[in-house]
Amino acid sequence: MTGVETEFTPLMSFAGGVLIGLSAVLLMFFQGRIMGATGILSGLITGGVPGDKSWRAAMVVGMIAGPLVVLALTGQMPEVEVPISLPMIVIGGFIVGIGVTFGSGCTSGHGVCGLARLSPRSFVATLTFMVVAIFTVYVIRHVIGV
Amino acid sequence: MRILSALLVGLVFGVGIAISGMINPAKVLNFFDIAGTWDPSLIFVMGGALLTTFIGYRLVLKRPGPIVEAEFKLPTNTVIDARLIGGSAVFGLGWGIAGFCPGAAVPALGSGRYEVLAFVAALLAGLWVAKMIQTKQADRRVTA
Numbered sequence: 001m002t003g004v005e006t007e008f009t010p011l012m013s014f015a016g017g018v019l020i021g022l023s024a025v026l027l028m029f030f031q032g033r034i035m036g037a038t039g040i041l042s043g044l045i046t047g048g049v050p051g052d053k054s055w056r057a058a059m060v061v062g063m064i065a066g067p068l069v070v071l072a073l074t075g076q077m078p079e080v081e082v083p084i085s086l087p088m089i090v091i092g093g094f095i096v097g098i099g100v101t102f103g104s105g106c107t108s109g110h111g112v113c114g115l116a117r118l119s120p121r122s123f124v125a126t127l128t129f130m131v132v133a134i135f136t137v138y139v140i141r142h143v144i145g146v
Numbered sequence: 147m148r149i150l151s152a153l154l155v156g157l158v159f160g161v162g163i164a165i166s167g168m169i170n171p172a173k174v175l176n177f178f179d180i181a182g183t184w185d186p187s188l189i190f191v192m193g194g195a196l197l198t199t200f201i202g203y204r205l206v207l208k209r210p211g212p213i214v215e216a217e218f219k220l221p222t223n224t225v226i227d228a229r230l231i232g233g234s235a236v237f238g239l240g241w242g243i244a245g246f247c248p249g250a251a252v253p254a255l256g257s258g259r260y261e262v263l264a265f266v267a268a269l270l271a272g273l274w275v276a277k278m279i280q281t282k283q284a285d286r287r288v289t290a
Contacts, residue, residue, distance in 0.1 A: 066160015
């Protein structure tokens with residue numbers, strides 16, 4: 001049982017959620033496309049027209065700058081605690097990459113944009129990855145007990 | 147305009163991920179740990195994001211088109227198949243192991259932690275391998 005308590009932050013979490021939603025709305029406004037981290041990243045590493053890669057790279061730069069802007073405004077870097085071992089992180093990352101490609105999306109694409117469009121495909125995808133993630137954490141923390 | 151707007155979208159997204167707590171794997175894993183150190187904060191992230199996108203999309207999609215492209219490009223695939231469910235299940239497994247999803251890991255790179263770099267490198271490797279498999283499958287379908 002490795003769980004360490006984290007603070008319940010409903011207001012900041014809601015505010016952050018509103019900004020995530022706003023970014024999705026802005027991308028639809030400017031480019032007419034769904035905001036999905038999976039699609040942005042896979043378009044960056046696989047072929048395609050060169051002009052297509054520059055806006056994707058710009059978006060990634062903006063994303064990475066996000067926590068630095070928070071640091072500049074508040075004087076505090078948002079907390080990033082990683083309670084798992086490095087090998088598990090690497091295994092998890094690889095598995096996520098495989099899954100989101102075959103599942104055609106992740107939390108942003110299916111869980112936010114797809115659900116907001118009332119897409120049955122995204123509803124099934126979101127329910128599936130949420131349930132499996134909850135089950136996985138249950139098994140790791142309470143059955144295997146690491 | 148396309149690059150500037152993408153930078154702005156990324157920045158708003160990155161700040162949102164950072165202040166929401168999605169950037170923190172400890173918090174994400176606690177959201178999944180209903181039977182243990184449960185932290186329900188992420189329900190509020192989903193709530194805020196869905197509410198904003200639901201209303202915002204309806205306003206934006208009433209317009210004749212987007213600013214820098216000719217038309218809106220919305221997904222048209224409506225098939226619910228084994229690939230969608232299987233892929234999503236595999237994603238859920240990885241998310242439950244590592245506590246990062248792709249959209250949270252990229253902004254987390256800004257924290258400068260080496261674990262995040264390791265996750266993103268493995269994520270990109272997974273994306274690349276899966277794309278290769280999909281391309282091979284598509285080729286086989288063409289030649290068959």
